[in-house]
Amino acid sequence: MYRYDHYDQALVDQRVAQFRDQISRRLSGEITEDEFKPLRLQNGVYMQLHAYMLRVAIPYGLLSSDQLRMLAQVSRTYDRGYGHFSTRQNIQYNWPRLQDVPDLLADLATVQMHAIQTSGNCIRNTTSDHLAGVARDELVDPRVYCEIIRQWSTLHPEFAFLPRKFKIAVTGAPTADRAAVRVHDIGVRAIPGPGPDDPHGFQILVGGGLGRTPRIAEICREFLPREHLLSYLEAILRVYNRYGRRDNKFKARIKILVGALGIEAFSQQVEAEWALIRDGAMQLTQAEFDRVAADFADPGYAALESSDLFVQSLALSKDRALGRFVASNVIPHKQPGYSIVMISLKAKGKPPGDATAEQMELVAELADRYGFGRIVVAHEQNLVLPDVESRHLPDLHARLSALDLAEPNIGKVTDIIACPGLDYCNLANARSIPIATRISDKIEDLDYLHDLGDISLNISGCINACGHHHVGNIGILGIDKQGEEFYQLMLGGSPGDDASIGKILGPALPSAEIVDAVANVLRTYIDNRESADERFLDYVRRAGFEPFKEQLYGSNDHV
Amino acid sequence: MKLWIITGSATESGAPIYLQSSGRWTHKLSAGHPISSEDERQSLLEAARGQQKLVCDPYWIEVRRAELGHLAPVSLREKIRAEGPTISLRPVPQQLVATASRTAAASA
Numbered sequence: 001m002y003r004y005d006h007y008d009q010a011l012v013d014q015r016v017a018q019f020r021d022q023i024s025r026r027l028s029g030e031i032t033e034d035e036f037k038p039l040r041l042q043n044g045v046y047m048q049l050h051a052y053m054l055r056v057a058i059p060y061g062l063l064s065s066d067q068l069r070m071l072a073q074v075s076r077t078y079d080r081g082y083g084h085f086s087t088r089q090n091i092q093y094n095w096p097r098l099q100d101v102p103d104l105l106a107d108l109a110t111v112q113m114h115a116i117q118t119s120g121n122c123i124r125n126t127t128s129d130h131l132a133g134v135a136r137d138e139l140v141d142p143r144v145y146c147e148i149i150r151q152w153s154t155l156h157p158e159f160a161f162l163p164r165k166f167k168i169a170v171t172g173a174p175t176a177d178r179a180a181v182r183v184h185d186i187g188v189r190a191i192p193g194p195g196p197d198d199p200h201g202f203q204i205l206v207g208g209g210l211g212r213t214p215r216i217a218e219i220c221r222e223f224l225p226r227e228h229l230l231s232y233l234e235a236i237l238r239v240y241n242r243y244g245r246r247d248n249k250f251k252a253r254i255k256i257l258v259g260a261l262g263i264e265a266f267s268q269q270v271e272a273e274w275a276l277i278r279d280g281a282m283q284l285t286q287a288e289f290d291r292v293a294a295d296f297a298d299p300g301y302a303a304l305e306s307s308d309l310f311v312q313s314l315a316l317s318k319d320r321a322l323g324r325f326v327a328s329n330v331i332p333h334k335q336p337g338y339s340i341v342m343i344s345l346k347a348k349g350k351p352p353g354d355a356t357a358e359q360m361e362l363v364a365e366l367a368d369r370y371g372f373g374r375i376v377v378a379h380e381q382n383l384v385l386p387d388v389e390s391r392h393l394p395d396l397h398a399r400l401s402a403l404d405l406a407e408p409n410i411g412k413v414t415d416i417i418a419c420p421g422l423d424y425c426n427l428a429n430a431r432s433i434p435i436a437t438r439i440s441d442k443i444e445d446l447d448y449l450h451d452l453g454d455i456s457l458n459i460s461g462c463i464n465a466c467g468h469h470h471v472g473n474i475g476i477l478g479i480d481k482q483g484e485e486f487y488q489l490m491l492g493g494s495p496g497d498d499a500s501i502g503k504i505l506g507p508a509l510p511s512a513e514i515v516d517a518v519a520n521v522l523r524t525y526i527d528n529r530e531s532a533d534e535r536f537l538d539y540v541r542r543a544g545f546e547p548f549k550e551q552l553y554g555s556n557d558h559v
Numbered sequence: 560m561k562l563w564i565i566t567g568s569a570t571e572s573g574a575p576i577y578l579q580s581s582g583r584w585t586h587k588l589s590a591g592h593p594i595s596s597e598d599e600r601q602s603l604l605e606a607a608r609g610q611q612k613l614v615c616d617p618y619w620i621e622v623r624r625a626e627l628g629h630l631a632p633v634s635l636r637e638k639i640r641a642e643g644p645t646i647s648l649r650p651v652p653q654q655l656v657a658t659a660s661r662t663a664a665a666s667a
Binding site: 026027028029032033034047048049050051052097098099349350351422423424428431433434437483484485 | 572
């Protein structure tokens with residue numbers, strides 16, 4: 001993985017010192033909260049319901065075992081012994097005291113981590129496929145480009161005060177978007193070159209996003225030669241910076257600009273801007289690509305026979321706990337003899353995405369013992385051990401089970417994405433986490449869970465959609481109705497190659513009814529699908545909403 | 560009759576704090592000063608805004624007299640803010656941590 005050079009380290013160390021001084025002046029009363037707020041936000045410090053919240057960047061979700069140990073140590077030393085992995089592949093601490101933040105950041109800097117650009121109207125952490133570098137269906141390792149984008153966008157002086165925050169996602173797998181690139185401000189898809197011998201390039205999507213105006217990104221450029229990636233991104237950012245609205249924060253994201261201009265006019269603006277800069281200093285040379293790519297070379301894999309049949313046999317093991325775990329949490333690796341192991345942070349009754357210091361330390365230890373000391377944070381709020389020799393799967397499962405980290409539910413309906421909601425968040429209207437835990441408690445039968453197949457269920461506590469409810473196959477949005485928590489149920493969303501925005505099924509339901517409503521929806525699907533091969537999403541798209549409305553509301557005349 | 564309390568977030572910790580009749584701040588909502596007039600509410604809010612060293616973004620919330628006359632917030636948001644998250648804060652029970660430690664020791 002990428003290691004800081006002296007520029008990176010100096011930049012991070014200097015930022016810690018600068019912010020230490022700013023915090024000192026805030027605590028002494030020298031500067032007011034109004035003066036301090038933009039400074040703290042530039043360093044990832046929010047004010048939430050109960051305390052400050054610190055968001056720490058995890059570039060494209062990739063961690064070393066030493067970094068994960070430090071995240072655990074930070075949670076124990078400065079917080080309450082746990083952290084929350086977010087849908088942006090970052091980690092959030094919910095309870096730091098302001099006076100401790102400089103020391104906390106200084107500790108993080110010792111392992112090349114920081115909180116810069118995790119808030120504010122700037123280019124945020126570039127996210128990617130959590131299977132990057134190890135997936136069988138990958139055309140190119142997207143982490144190399146993510147790192148190049150990180151270096152370009154870090155403290156980019158022209159884009160420090162954009163109209164609104166800006167999120168870029170990159171996928172290297174042309175036929176399996178696991179990075180939700182179509183719901184990002186810019187989505188970068190690696191695709192093959194036009195000719196059989198041409199190098200890969202990128203399809204550039206723009207204007208996607210969730211929030212109060214959900215929108216699927218549109219194609220801005222069908223094929224971009226890879227050497228022009230940075231100049232093209234810069235051209236998009238310049239057009240957005242120039243024409244994006246600054247008078248209304250709810251209409252300031254690039255998706256609104258793209259919608260207002262239309263994708264053709266927007267693309268023309270970008271192309272015109274790009275023509276001015278495409279052959280300049282941002283052109284990516286082979287030498288520069290190779291310099292960054294060297295940090296993402298394969299680790300020292302052993303030359304092993306294929307383990308596919310062995311893993312399949314484990315999935316059918318008489319040890320059903322192991323069998324279910326392998327069937328749902330283990331993914332084939334590009335390297336023969338190895339497997340990718342997904343660690344669910346969605347154990348029954350637990351807050352989605354939360355991990356204790358003990359759990360983080362165990363995962364770090366297991367990454368060292370069974371892999372190459374690497375861990376990845378998935379945007380679905382799970383962790384990944386990307387390089388496990390398949391023969392170790394039974395031992396690994398036993399170790400994970402001991403700390404409640406072996407829930408066999410990856411991709412299943414209890415693998416719930418949920419924002420912190422009203423339990424923590426200053427913006428939320430309703431709670432998310434208790435709904436998630438009640439749903440996971442409701443679905444006790446693991447055979448039933450697995451029979452349901454792959455279903456995503458996403459929950460947001462407000463219209464800002466941090467829980468990505470619009471792109472859940474089942475989406476739940478918490479709303480405030482005259483002081484009471486109500487929940488809108490949506491169906492048909494998807495974040496992947498077949499991206500779609502879910503639609504509201506019917507009138508919002510009170511908190512007491514929403515979990516049974518989800519169970520009702522699942523039962524309707526099970527009872528009416530053509531076969532076990534028909535996924536929930538496919539059934540919704542084929543059958544429409546009527547079967548669900550009829551079962552849930554008793555008639556089909558609800559809007 | 561409506562009642563209000565002035566609240567904000569403590570600068571040092573971000574924790575919710577409530578204005579007392581003494582002019583000092585407390586972490587206990589029930590010890591906050593109940594206000595019954597809009598004029599008093601406005602003047603105390605203005606005064607709170609002048610204490611930026613101690614408190615961030617003060618505002619008023621509506622409260623009511625609950626059982627035994629204790630003050631309680633009207634909105635769910637302020638109830639959660641006053642009492643803390645409604646969920647378990649440590650996702651792993653301590654007994655599981657102990658089990659894992661024994662497992663690790665056995666496999667070492």
